[in-house]
Amino acid sequence: MTIEIKAPTFPESVQDGSIVTWHKQAGEAVTRDELLVDIETDKVVLEVVAPADGSVAEIIKNEGDTVLSNEVIATFQEGAASAGSDVPAAAPAAEPSKADGDIIAAPAARKLAQEKNINLAQVVGTGKDGRITKEDVANFSGASSAPAAAAPAPQAAPKPAASAGNSSAASLDIPAGERVEKRVPMTRMRARIAERLLDVTANTAMLTTFNEVNMAPVMALRKQYKDKFEKVHNGTRLGFMGFFVKAAVEALRRIPEVNASIDGNDIVYHGYQDIGVAVSTDKGLVVPVLRNAEHMSLADVENGIRSYGLRARDGKLGIEEMTGGTFTITNGGVFGSLMSTPILNPPQSAILGMHKIQERPMAVNGEVKILPMMYLALSYDHRIIDGKQAVQFLVAIKDMIEDPARILLEI
Numbered sequence: 141m142t143i144e145i146k147a148p149t150f151p152e153s154v155q156d157g158s159i160v161t162w163h164k165q166a167g168e169a170v171t172r173d174e175l176l177v178d179i180e181t182d183k184v185v186l187e188v189v190a191p192a193d194g195s196v197a198e199i200i201k202n203e204g205d206t207v208l209s210n211e212v213i214a215t216f217q218e219g220a221a222s223a224g225s226d227v228p229a230a231a232p233a234a235e236p237s238k239a240d241g242d243i244i245a246a247p248a249a250r251k252l253a254q255e256k257n258i259n260l261a262q263v264v265g266t267g268k269d270g271r272i273t274k275e276d277v278a279n280f281s282g283a284s285s286a287p288a289a290a291a292p293a294p295q296a297a298p299k300p301a302a303s304a305g306n307s308s309a310a311s312l313d314i315p316a317g318e319r320v321e322k323r324v325p326m327t328r329m330r331a332r333i334a335e336r337l338l339d340v341t342a343n344t345a346m347l348t349t350f351n352e353v354n355m356a357p358v359m360a361l362r363k364q365y366k367d368k369f370e371k372v373h374n375g376t377r378l379g380f381m382g383f384f385v386k387a388a389v390e391a392l393r394r395i396p397e398v399n400a401s402i403d404g405n406d407i408v409y410h411g412y413q414d415i416g417v418a419v420s421t422d423k424g425l426v427v428p429v430l431r432n433a434e435h436m437s438l439a440d441v442e443n444g445i446r447s448y449g450l451r452a453r454d455g456k457l458g459i460e461e462m463t464g465g466t467f468t469i470t471n472g473g474v475f476g477s478l479m480s481t482p483i484l485n486p487p488q489s490a491i492l493g494m495h496k497i498q499e500r501p502m503a504v505n506g507e508v509k510i511l512p513m514m515y516l517a518l519s520y521d522h523r524i525i526d527g528k529q530a531v532q533f534l535v536a537i538k539d540m541i542e543d544p545a546r547i548l549l550e551i
Contacts, residue, residue, distance in 0.1 A: 141217075141218045141219075142197060142215055142216070142217055142218075143191055143192070143194075143215070143216040143217075143218055144212045144214075144215060144216075145176065145177075145188060145191075145196075145212065145213055145214040145215065145216050146210050146211060146212050146213065147179055147186075147188070147207045147208065147209060147210060147211045147213055148179065148186050148188065148209070148210075149209050149210055150181060150208075150209040150459070154181045154209075154459060155208075156181075156206050156207060156208050156209075157179040157180055157181040157186065157206070157207050157328070158179065158180050158181075158204065158205070158206055158207070158328050159177060159178075159179060159201050159202060159203050159204060159205050159207060159213065160177075160178040160179065160180045160185065160203065160327075161177065161178045161203060162176070162177050162199060162202075162203055163175050163176060163177060163178070163251060164176050164177075164190075164196050165196065165199070166196050166197065166198055166199050167195060167196065167197075168195060168196055169194070169195045170190040170193070170194065170195060170196065171190065171193050172190055172191070172192050172193050173189045173190060173250075174189060174190045174250055175187055175188075175189055175190075175250060175251045176188050176189060176190055176196065176214070177213065177214070179207060179213075180327060180328045180329060181328065181329075181459065184329070184426070184455065184457055184458070184459055184462070185329070185423060185455050187455070188213070190216065191216060191218075192216075192218045193218070193219070194216055194217050194218040194219050195216070195217050195219075196214060196215075196216060196217075197214070197215040197216060197217040198214060198215045199213075199214045200212055200213055200214055200215070201213040201214070243260050243261060243272065244265065244270060244271045244272065245260055245263075245265070245271065245272035249263075249272045249273055249274045249276065249277045252274055252277045252278060253277045256277070258277060258280055260272060260277075262280070263276050263277055263280050264276065273454070274453075274454050275450075275453075275454075327423065327424070329423050329424045330423075330424050333424050333425065336486065337483055339486065340483055340484045340486055341483075343486075344484055344486070344521045344523065345521060345522035345523050346483070346484055346519055346520070346521060346522070347519070347520060347522050347527070347530070348481040348482075348517055348518065348519045348520075349517070349518050349520070349527065349530045349531055349534060350479070350515060350516065350517050350518075350534075351515075351516050351518075351531075351534040351535065351537075351538050352513050352514065352515050352516065352538075353513070353514050353516055353537070353538045353541045353542060354502070354511050354512070354513060354541075354542050355380075355497050355511075355512045355513065355514050355541070356511055356512055357541070357542055357543060357544055358380060358383050358541055358544055359497075359512060361544055362378050362379075362380070365378065366378045369439070373439040373442075373443070376439050376442050376443045376446070377442060377446070378438075378442060379442055379445070380494075381417065381441070381442070381445055381469070381471065381494075382438045382439075382441040382442040382445070383438075383540075383541060383544060383547065384469055384492070384494060384537070384541070385415050385417070385430065385433055385436075385441045385445075385469065386433075386438060386441065386540075386547045387536075387537050387540040387541055387547055388413075388415060388433075388467060388469060388492060388537065389413045389415065389433050389434050390536070390540060390546075390547065390550055391533050391536040391537050391540070392413050392466070392467055392533075393413075393434070394532075394533075394536055395529050395532055395533045395536070396409050396410075397409075397489070397524055397525050397526075397529050398467065398489065398490045398520065398525055398529065398530075398533050399413060399466050399467055399489075400466075400489055400524055401466070401487040401488060401489055401524075402487065402489070402521070402523060402524055403487070407524055410466045412431075412432055412434065412466070413432070413433045413434045413466060413467065414429050414430065414431045414432065414433065414464055414465045414466045414467075415429065415430045415433040415465070415466075415467055415468070415469060416428065416429045416430075416465035416467065416468040416469070416485060416488075417429075417430060417445055417448065417468070417469055417470075418468060418469070418470035418471070418485075419448060419449055419452040420475075421452050421453060421455070423455070426452050426457060426462055427462055427465065427468055427485055428448040428451075428452065428457055428461050428462050429461065429462065429463070429464055429465040430444050430445070431464070448461070465485065465488060466488060467488055467490060467491070467492070468482075468485045468488055468490075468491040468492070469491070469492045469493075469494065470482050470491060470492070470493050470494070471493075471494040471495075472493060472494070472495055472496075473494050473495040473496040473497065473514065476496055477495050477496060478495055478496050478498065478515065479495055479515045479517065480493055480495065480517060481493070481517060481519055482517060482519045483519060484519055484520075484521060489520060489521040489524045489525055490518060490519065490520040490521070490525060490530070490533070491518070491519050491520075492516065492517070492518055492537070493516065493517035493518070493519070494514065494516065495514055495515045495516070495517070496514070497512045497513070497514050498512070498513060498514075499511065499512050499513070500513045516534055516537060516538065518530055518533060518534050
């Protein structure tokens, strides 16, 4: 039976997408849920998988082509193998179909396993119901991968010597000493990010104000309760981001302008707090949203952030999970940033930047003490938020982090 392979349904905010990579070619045999093609939109890379066991009959949209929502991009022939085709006959040699049918693995995991020549039957899945994730394959170091790693060694040996200290030159087979340039087209996601950032600088009156916070109280609280917290909340770890999200929710209640946005000549005040948490991925920065964060417990916040982080790394975030949001928090401290000026995420009017925790000498009651300090940065749109309100917002965050009981008591 012939099946039409269509592009996913895009939300209203996404007009179209681009074919990035076809992982299977016409006539090639595939198994159910095996990755066929990657489609990149302005916000995420979407994966299209095989609807059943069979083979790709015809590729209609090639790599680089623009596709619309639900547009037919290929046709698929359902069935174990197509008559007269030599390609499907080779499929059982890679892995027995019976064993593969018992394996539950994410499409990204299957793709990575195929690239590394890893037998999925030997990988232990840590996902739900034993599902094998991309991380399981990446962390696998079984005997099945050893031959694949050893085989190319004789050919790869001369390359490091010819281009030591220049990994890009090695990948391009360029002799040592050559001035290497590589031109690649900007991805749709990166182009959209650039467009939005330029729009912010051109159409907002963005300013940044700073403060610093003593992290010792939160660190002590976390050290005292992290083990019990993780046990009670089924493995959810107690991190710093949860405290900042809860503190931001309370501060947004006190200063509603920071939670507002501009729509034409109107100011829209939001009666809810949808907090975006910036997550860095290989393809660019994405901002999944914790909706109605004002109703979430600390454990709910931490679990939501962890889930978003893992799914963002695997490219599994949905577009609807990254749209909206009334305020954003970004943490450059995980990369070692001591101070920065975060840029607004339109149409939001403010963004909070967290940074590296670093011990510094501080004057406390006339004495010098070494304290773990963090710089905070609040970038805001001066068209809607005055300097006084921005400073009050940061001070409220500082007070609640330095005295976490205020978060619980909402004072």
